[in-house]
Amino acid sequence: MNAAVVQAFDAPPVYTTFDAPIAGEGEQLVTVTAAGLHQIVKSLANGTHYMSTGKLPFIPGVDGVGRLADNTRIYFGGARFPYGTMCQQTVIGNTMVLPLPDAIEDAFAAGIANPAMSSWVALDRGRFTPGESVIILGATGTSGQLAVQIAKARGARHVIAAGRNPQALENLKSLGADRIISLTQDREALIADYRAAIAECGADVVLDYLWGSAAETTLAAITQRGVIKPGVRVRFVQIGNLAGENIALNAHTLRSSNLELIGSGFGSASLDAIRSAITDFFTLTTTHPFDFNYKTAPLSDVTALWNEKDQATRLVFQP
Numbered sequence: 574m575n576a577a578v579v580q581a582f583d584a585p586p587v588y589t590t591f592d593a594p595i596a597g598e599g600e601q602l603v604t605v606t607a608a609g610l611h612q613i614v615k616s617l618a619n620g621t622h623y624m625s626t627g628k629l630p631f632i633p634g635v636d637g638v639g640r641l642a643d644n645t646r647i648y649f650g651g652a653r654f655p656y657g658t659m660c661q662q663t664v665i666g667n668t669m670v671l672p673l674p675d676a677i678e679d680a681f682a683a684g685i686a687n688p689a690m691s692s693w694v695a696l697d698r699g700r701f702t703p704g705e706s707v708i709i710l711g712a713t714g715t716s717g718q719l720a721v722q723i724a725k726a727r728g729a730r731h732v733i734a735a736g737r738n739p740q741a742l743e744n745l746k747s748l749g750a751d752r753i754i755s756l757t758q759d760r761e762a763l764i765a766d767y768r769a770a771i772a773e774c775g776a777d778v779v780l781d782y783l784w785g786s787a788a789e790t791t792l793a794a795i796t797q798r799g800v801i802k803p804g805v806r807v808r809f810v811q812i813g814n815l816a817g818e819n820i821a822l823n824a825h826t827l828r829s830s831n832l833e834l835i836g837s838g839f840g841s842a843s844l845d846a847i848r849s850a851i852t853d854f855f856t857l858t859t860t861h862p863f864d865f866n867y868k869t870a871p872l873s874d875v876t877a878l879w880n881e882k883d884q885a886t887r888l889v890f891q892p
């Protein structure tokens with residue numbers, strides 16, 4: 574069969590032939606129709622993701638849309654290594670097999686499920702309840718833009734959106750952001766901006782796509798100094814680390830605030846939680862419109878398009 578194949582961690586996948594999978598006990602074959610090129614797919618393909626096996630070759634892709642042998646249309650994940658989803662046919666167990674509502678088209682579902690799940694699960698892990706306020710750190714990316722819309726759709730009182738790209742940041746207002754914060758200002762101005770926004774809007778849950786110095790500054794704004802009264806229980810949920818793998822965490826931050834640090838991703842969130850988040854999100858999309866840019870391309874273009882820099886548009890390959 575035809576497939577994208579990762580043959581080296583320091584090069585994009587190549588479009589070539591690969592042995593078709595054979596289903597074992599408890600497994601099913603899926604004919605793939607669409608597979609999204611998400612950040613996790615790239616980090617697994619370059620070997621830097623914590624779920625990387627370190628083995629080559631393999632077919633990239635963590636999720637997709639396809640048809641089972643009986644023609645049931647599904648959103649799926651969890652292909653058996655070395656199979657991924659960027660191929661004509663793959664093999665899965667029963668860990669992530671969700672029937673897809675008719676109203677949702679294949680490429681849209683394959684592109685949106687992973688970035689939407691990132692904030693849906695993180696809000697759950699942060700025990701978000703309607704009426705609370707949410708800070709989104711790294712709100713200009715695909716996942717961040719969806720996080721703004723999802724937080725609002727789930728009843729957030731206020732959303733404070735922090736990001737770098739000025740135009741993308743400005744556009745977040747039309748997606749529901751009540752306050753925007755530019756991460757490009759110097760550290761003291763940024764902390765002051767956060768404190769003013771938190772005083773006006775509140776902050777109960779932080780969804781962090783960045784970590785690194787961007788997270789440090791947010792935590793500095795939450796840190797109390799001077800006259801101290803018990804702070805709001807801020808649940809800081811770590812989702813992505815595009816601004817750095819490490820932070821320096823001041824002891825005062827933990828002692829002076831009512832902060833909880835939580836992770837959200839494969840390993841911290843249960844499969845049940847991820848399955849139910851994606852199901853709930855798909856159900857919501859049938860009645861609630863989400864602003865989401867994606868484009869499709871034939872899988873044969875995988876090498877040329879792999880490193881294309883268009884963070885505002887999710888690329889979906891069609892085998």
Ligand SMILES: NC(=O)c1ccc[n+]([C@@H]2O[C@H](COP(=O)([O-])OP(=O)(O)OC[C@H]3O[C@@H](n4cnc5c(N)ncnc54)[C@H](OP(=O)(O)O)[C@@H]3O)[C@@H](O)[C@H]2O)c1
Pocket residue numbers: 611612613687688690691694711712713714715716717736737738741756782783787811812813814815816817837838839884885
């Ligand atoms: N844990 C989970 O469940 C889960 C699920 C999905 C995604 N993720 C992670 O979430 C992160 C975001 O994914 P995505 O799909 O939204 O990616 P994306 O669409 O490629 O967007 C990346 C965004 O990050 C911003 N960015 C990159 N480096 C930055 C920096 N140093 N400071 C500030 N902003 C920076 C970019 O900002 P500009 O627009 O300003 O360039 C861009 O808007 C990734 O790390 C991904 O692996 C986690």
